[in-house]
Amino acid sequence: MADNEFKETLRPCSSSAISDPNPPLRKPPKSSISQQLLRLDPPDSLYQLPRQPIRESPAEDKHGEPTFAPLRPQRESRSFSLDPRGPYEPLVVSSPGEFPLVQVPASINCRLLEHQREGVRFLYSLYKNDHGGVLGDDMGLGKTIQTIAFLAAVFGKDAELVEHLDNLNDNVKKGPVLIVCPASVIHNWENEFSEWADFDVAVYHGPNCEMILEKLQAHCIEILITSFDTFRIHDRILSEINWEIVVVDEAHRLKNEKSRLYKACLGIKTKKRLGLTGTIMQNKILELFNLFDWVSPGSLGTREHFRDFYEEPLKHGQRLNAPDRFVQVADKRKQHLVSVLRKYLLRRTKEETIGHLMLGKEDNVVFCAMSELQKRVYKRMLEQPDIQCLINKDLPCSCGSPLTQAECCHRIVPNGAIWSYLHKDNPEGCDSCPFCLVLPCLIKLQQISNHLELIKPNPKDEIDKQKKDAELTTIVFDADIDLVGGSAQNENFMGLSDVEHCGKMRALEKLLLTWTSNGDKILLFSYSVRMLNILEKFLIRKGYCFSRLDGSTPTSFRQSLVDDFNRSPSKQVFLISTRAGGLGLNLVSANRVIIFDPNWNPAQDLQAQDRSFRYGQKRHVVVFRLLSAGSLEELVYSRQVYKQQLSNIAVSGKMEKRYFEGVQDCKEFKAA
Incomplete structure (x- = not known):
């Protein structure tokens, strides 16, 4: 169905200088922070790279295909000297005169960057005041490491404090810590704990849950790591335990107050709730309330108060033609919200923290002209009764009634291929008709924009859906059906790998040719696994050496794939599913x-x-986002801009230029 298409050295540190003018390049670190043994700190004048302009409309050659000016190869960075993070001494986080003394061990502190020390102090201040909060640093700034350093301080993991018996006795009484995270990063948490501190760590995930629970009840475990799914299933058992601290990694998963995960997390018995996320708000401002009402209940008032006092003024004040008084009220509410969040939130960006250690990132949006066949199929899809019903839903009904078409005679679409399948068991329609068609129709338009093969029947779907998809495919291809090998899924290798009928693959072909000739290494992301299969055939046909990672890749095998790609000069392209590869991968x-x-x-x-643009990256990163020109994807991109602006306003208090007249979830001001 459509919904399924939408997861040290312990010796004292001393300064050193570059002794070799041309030292060898070091291998990239295994993880973003766990291998922080080298510090990139080039002289300010060493790299002045020319910035490539953003090309939003590529030129076309005489065949109508997009063309790209050759990208100038970037200068490789040189290796830098071993430079300590700080002196080999503990980091005291407790207040002067506070007893017992709470400090991060020197063996950890000397390897932390300054922004990470600040993060540890912030986490301890939340803990000391007996409430929760959110560490909202950008991805790749070491939220995991900051959390482990904070826990090492709270649990007294400093061997130099052995003589303080009272302090040790106090630490023995502390309850266990629960860490809830995506299943894909469980092993990363395990590895980082073993790398940075000496904790009794156990994983509550898989077949040994009962044994782990017995050890937990016997007070043999200090840190328990579990996945979101496992916690959701076993929440009644885990919520009965009195946790000292609960940490939710990728805490933006708590954005929906109606989800079972959110309700399960509400039952956790502790006030010390910590959320880790680099994307605090994704879609709606109300997501902020849900997250902070979990980490610190009541910190933002009631949901109704938050909606009336913050959300509505901020959304309407960002409208293009908003009256000045709306803009002024929105600005005041924005500043007030930021001041309140500052008590419970610490957020830093890469530019603010390690910008001087990196060579920057350039984000390009490329509008790719669809092939002539794509255009014809896209137009036929727009002419389908299902989509025409949505396009004309607000027009007066043809029967002469004062109601709109969607409210009167055209509420259902019996002759529509999509509608008839969705309502095969209910020919009278559902309560949501015709708006139940929105998501399936959008998916079909997006599939055509990406590759024509995607709208054909998926063999993994149920038989009835395959039949309806085959019927729709025959209609929208019409006389062009033979050009794509019929209405059934194409198994022909040469046909699938051919770029003739796909505008984006034409652009991809030219980009890969240019980049690989310059020695660049490429990450290629797609949200669709079926699209990944097509891209894989394309890469094989072109002779590129590549790796692939998607949801079917075993978790235990993923890190070895990453390591192999990072270390092997012959690996040119990494083909990754956006869902599976969005977390926990370091591909610098x-x-x-x-x-x-x-x-x-x-x-x-x-x-x-951010799989590439993170600590350890020694080259300038260039990102290309491919959009099909004149298609639904232009609206998708506009919606991305709108959501990102709302996030910057609500979370960071930034001033954003007003582009849109539409207001989210407001019928009076609809988006285009």
Whole structure:
């Protein structure tokens, strides 16, 4: 169905200088922060790279295909000297005169960056005041490391404090810590704990849950790590435990107050709730309330108060033609919201923290002309009764009644291929008709925009759906059906790998040719696994050496794939599912990123980009987001911009230019 298409050295540190003018390039670190043994700190004048302009409308050659000026190869960065993060001494986080003394061990502190020390102090201030909060740093700034350093301080993991017996006795009494995270990063948490501190860590996930629970009840476990799905299933058991601290990684998963995960997390018995996320708000301002009402209940008032006092003024004040008084009220409410959030939120960006250690990122949006066949099929799809019903839903009904078409005679679409399948068991329609068609129709338009093969029947679907998709495919291809190998899924290797009928693949072909000739390494993301299969055949046909990772890749095998790609000079392209590869991957050996298909949620694309643009990246990163010109994807991109602006306003208090007249969830001011 449509919904399924939409997851040290312990020796004292001392300064050193570059002794070799041309030292060898070091291998990229295994993880973003766990291998922080080298610090990139080039002289200010060493790299003055020419910035490539954003090309939003590529030129076309005489065949109507997009063309790209050759990208100038970027200068490789040089290795830098071993430079300590700080002196080999503990980081005291407790207040002067406070007893017992709480400090981060020197073996951890000397490896932290300054922004990470600040993050540890922030987490301890929340803990000391007996309430929760959110560490909202950008992806790749070491939220995991900051959390482990904070826990090491709270649990007294400093061997130099052994003589303080009272302090040790106090630490023995502390309850366990629960960490809830995506299943894909469980092993990362395990590895980081073993790398940074000496904790009794157990994973509550898989077949050994009962044994782990017994050890937990026997007070043999200090840190328990579990996945979102496992916690949701076992929430009644885990919620009965008195946790000292609860940490939710990727805490934006708590954005929906109606979800079972959110309701399960509400039952956790502790006030010390910490959320870790680099994307605090993804779609709606109300998501902010849901997250902060979990970490610190009542911090933003009631949901109704938040909606009336913050959400509505901010949304309407951002409208293009909003009256001045609306804009002024929105500005005051924005500043007030930011001041309140500051008590419970610490957010830093890469530019603010490690910008001097990186060579920057350039984000390009490329509008690719669809092939002539794509245009014809797209036009036929728009002419289908299902989509015409949605287009004309607000027009007066043809029967002469004062109602609109969607309210009167055209509420149902019996002759529509999509509608008839959705209502095969209910020919009278549903309560949502005709708006139940919106999502399936949007998906079909997006599929045509990306590749024509995607609208054909999927063999993994049920038989009835395959038959209806075959019927729709025959209609929209019409006389062009033979050009794409019929209405059934194409198994022909040469046909699938051919770029003739796909505008985006034409652009991709030219980009890959240019980049690989310059020695660049590329991350290629797609939201659709079926699209990944097509791209895989294309890469094989063109002779590129590549790796692939999607949801079917075993979790235990993913890190070895990442390591192999980072270390192997022969690996040119990493083909990744946006969902599976959006978290926990560190691919700093790649300096080019292609987002093949945009997502309605801008955070998905940003997370994909940050697989490459993170600490340890030694080259200038260039991102290309491919959009089909004149298609629905232009609206998807506009919606991304709108959501990102709302996030910047509500979370960071930034001033954003007003582009849109539409207001989210407001019928009076509808988006175009």
